Amino acid sequence: MARSKTDLLQGTLDMLILKTLALGKLHGWGISKRIQQMSRGALEVNQGSLYPALYRLEDRGFIEAEWGISPEGRRAKFYMLTDAGKRSLREEKRSWKLFSEAVELILQTSQ
Amino acid sequence: MMMEWIRMIGRRARIVLNWRRVEREMDEEMRLHIELEIEDLVGRGLSREEARREALLRFGGVERYKERGREARGARLLVDLGQDLRYAIRMLRKNPGFTAVTILTLALGIGATTAIFSVVDGVLLKPLPYPEQDRLVVIFEQNSPSNRWPLSVVDYQAAEAQQRSFDRLSGLARSRAILTGGEQPERVRVGRVTADWFNTLGVHPAEGRGFLPGEDRPGAELVAVISHAFRESHFGLGAEAVGRTLVLDGDSYTVVGVLPRGVESLVGWRADIWPILQLQPPPRRGPFFIQTVARLRSGVSLDDAAGDLAQVSERIFPIWADTFQDQEARLTPFPLRDVMVGNLGGPLFMLLGAVGFVLLIALANVANLQLARATVREREVALRTSLGATRGRLTRQLLVESTTLAVLGGLAGLSLAVLALDALLSMGPQLPRLNEVSLDGRVLAFTATLTVLSGVLFGLAPLVHGLSSDLAGTLRSAGRVGSEGKRSGALRSALVTAEFALALPLLVGAALLFTSLGRLQNVDAGIDPENLLLARVSAPAAKYPDGASVQQLWRLALPRLAEMPGVAAVGIGSGVPPNNPGMINNFDLVDRPVPPGSSQPAVPWIVVSPGFFDAMGIRLLRGRTPDETDTSDSPRVVAVSSAWAARFYPGEQVVGRQLYAGGNMTNPVTIVGVVTDVKYSGLASVDQSAVYESYTQNAWRSPNLVVRGRGASVTAALVRNEINAVDPDVPLTEVQTMREQLAASVSRPRYWATLVAIFAAVGVALAAVGIYGVLSYFVSKQTRDIGIRMALGADPSAVRRMVVRRGMVQAAIGLGVGLAATLYLTRLLEGLLFEVSATDPATFGAVSLLLLGVAFAACYQPARRATKVDPVSVLTEE
Secondary structure: OOOOOOOOOOOHHHHHHHHHHHOOOEEHHHHHHHHHHHOOOOOOOOHHHHHHHHHHHHHOOOEEEEEEEOOOOOEEEEEEEOHHHHHHHHHHHHHHHHHHHHHHHHHHHOO | OHHHHHHHHHHHHHHHHOHHHHHHHHHHHHHHHHHHHHHHHHHOOOOHHHHHHHHHHHHOOHHHHHHHHHHHOOHHHHHHHHHHHHHHHHHHHHOHHHHHHHHHHHHHHHHHHHHHHHHHHHHHHOOOOOOOHHHEEEEEEEEEOOEEEOEEHHHHHHHHHHOOOEEEEEEEEEEEEEEEOOOOOEEEEEEEEOOOHHHHHOOOOOEEOOOOOOOOOOOOOOEEEEOHHHHHHHHOOOOOOOOOEEEEOOEEEEEEEEOOOOOOEEOOEEOOEEEEOOOOOOOOOOOEEEEEEEEEOOOOOHHHHHHHHHHHHHHHHHHOOOOOOEOOOEEEEEEHHHHHHHHHHHHHHHHHHHHHHHHHHHHHHHHHHHHHHHHHOHHHHHHHHHOOOOHHHHHHHHHHHHHHHHHHHHHHHHHHHHHHHHHHHHHOOOOOOHHHOOOOHHHHHHHHHHHHHHHHHHHHHHHHHHOOOOHHHHHHHOOOOOOOOHHHHHHHHHHHHHHHHHHHHHHHHHHHHHHHHHHHHOOOOOOOOOOEEEEEEOOOOOOOOOHHHHHHHHHHHHHHHHOOOOEEEEEEEOOEOOOEOOOEEEEEEOOOOOOOEOOOOEEEEEEEOOHHHHHHOOOEEEEOOOOOOOOOOOOOEEEEEHHHHHHHOOOOOOOOOEEEEOOOOOOOEEEEEEEOOOOOOOOOOOOOOOEEEEOOOOOOOOOEEEEEEOOOOOOHHHHHHHHHHHOOOOOEEEEEEHHHHHHHHOHHHHHHHHHHHHHHHHHHHHHHHHHHHHHHHHHHHOHHHHHHHHHOOOOHHHHHHHHHHHHHHHHHHHHHHHHHHHHHHHHHHHHHOOOOOOOOHHHHHHHHHHHHHHHHHHHHHHHHHHHOOOHHHHHHHO
């Protein structure tokens, strides 16, 4: 089970959730699996920490939830992006790009 | 941005309201997650037991995430609030002195404001207690924006028959009547009303019925509705009231209904009995006595109705042109509420403003107290910050504390308001709608808002200071030496400055109102008010059915009264100074008639006995006064006041001129004399034109009796005995001295002035306490500085000067700002002032000096304490 895990920066999880939901609505477990898949397992969130993040996003109006039937045939709560969430995702992407480029730049020059 | 914020509040509110469901869903969601994870792991070949362990591990503490989930949902806020509240209460109990002073100050401000607001709300703001009250109007005759009067029978009947704008229209004739049939005759207040009166207002009797259509036609049975209070006092609550008979002025009325309890007055007229008003076909256009209330048809505007009624006016004018020449007069509707409230808006909003200033001064003091304490609490705040409390959390804590204080102050203020309102209502003059004033839900909502706003307002003061201080420095200095931040010092001074800026307009306002009141009371009413007794005497219509019999009664009674020991003079008059003209009559000069179509002049027309002039102290200037030799068989004569003579015949001979009175264009009356001026239309009135006619030519059923005592006032009992000896059925009511009457005529201005003076006194006292507190605090913080200065040889008087100067500068700046504001604010008082300029320099100067004196007195004690600082002990303390 030895995997190199990267700690998630505060706020990054929010962005990842928004990104995941940009592809369509998902329930909580689905989101955690999708994040794992997309990062090819490199990023592993402590799965429980997903939920406070979801509620926070819901509180801020970026996502909304409805109850439905999961692909596994279970009653589950599905989350989806709101318009405000889509705007926020674009915003986050842009600033993330700026940030990572800046970090990249620093790392390169210090070599 | 705003919308986002509102939506978020909405989401949070939904969550708090559905907390149980939210919790359940969170449980379900997390359980499903773990189960799916287990399934997934089992699918990858783990045993169920291993899979469960791994899934829980990966999830990482269900309870922990539930808690963090709750936090994310804003529930944290509620939990914290409870904690903050407990903490706040603990802190307040630890400082009982501080807490008590704060709560008292707040209670004073909030209580006074609440009491005044409830009066303003009840009189001005609240809708009238009638269904769809905004559709109710009063119809007047009006010929200029400032001159309107009630309708005559002609006007009323025409309006009733021809109008197309109202659902209902009804009339009220306010009067008093003699009720007989009981143990002794009784003068009661009656409102004679037409059949649709109660339906127009939407008020329905609690027992029996209202009036039926046609009951107001002459010849129909005489019926009446009575008030609940009258029912209780005259029939008792047990017995049946409907069907009883009442004898009013000799006519028998059958009671058909009783109004609900509490409905003692309608449209501002309090009446014991509401008899039906049956209007006889009129012989001429006047007199004008019917208060007409109508209910607008839905969808019809006031302007539409005005247009409709103007047409009615034009149609009736030519028909009655020989008895009424004013072609300008129009039937005009006014909103009922405006008519009832009259010109009270100015003074009442002035009071609300004044009390608002007191509240602001109180809040400034409380904010100052909070600031002082924030400095003391610096260490606590610093400690909590270093222990990880966030700034937001501390802010919240402080706001919760101040709001708790405010709520306690608000509750105390509310109890104070109950007492204050009671005093306001019982000691004040009669105002319309006072019976609707109460501490109701509207007032409570106002107080609650005020309380919370106050809490936030003074709660913010320490925030400016407390949270920005240098933590490490504070902790190290151990809070010993004055580490007062520059910012909080400045804020403190600014607050004191503001208090003086607010106190000045209050004090100037009070001074102006009192100066005005003094001038009003010094106005010469034109009479000698000493030893003068006034009373109303009424000849009951049952016994004295016509003018001749009424005249005979007075002819008999007056000489008897005049012969009483101690009586210097006695008379009757239909009007009395200073504010009861009795009747205002229009007239036309025979030799100088007004042009066709324009208004005739109208002045107080006083029906008197000859003794009236002597009793009042009115002197004859020329000719003679009308007397008992002028009878219904001789030519009609009048005397006029010298102001009347100067107005209509300036510099000319007046005696011998003739005029047509009250629209009677056939028999002119002749002026036989000129007498000195008297104020009949209020002490502040300018025009003193009046006409006097003898009671032997114009019978007056309920005149005012005026009795001048010789050296002392005659007692009412003696007068009553003498009247009873003539006829025991003649009641004597409204007994008072002329001094009382004069005082009562200025009761409103006196009330406004007294209230503003009370507010000013409280405001100034609070401002003095404020400056005293700030300086005392300053001295205690600067003890070390002062000690060092004195050790270096500073003169105590120099120290004293320094402290006093500090305080006086703050006060002086406040006064400067206040002066500018006051110059603007007192202009709003102009309508309430009599012969005083709203910017009277003497008043402004005197009040400013007084306030400076108060400030100096408040500064002096702390300054003296500063000089008592012992340099040795200060220096060895370190």
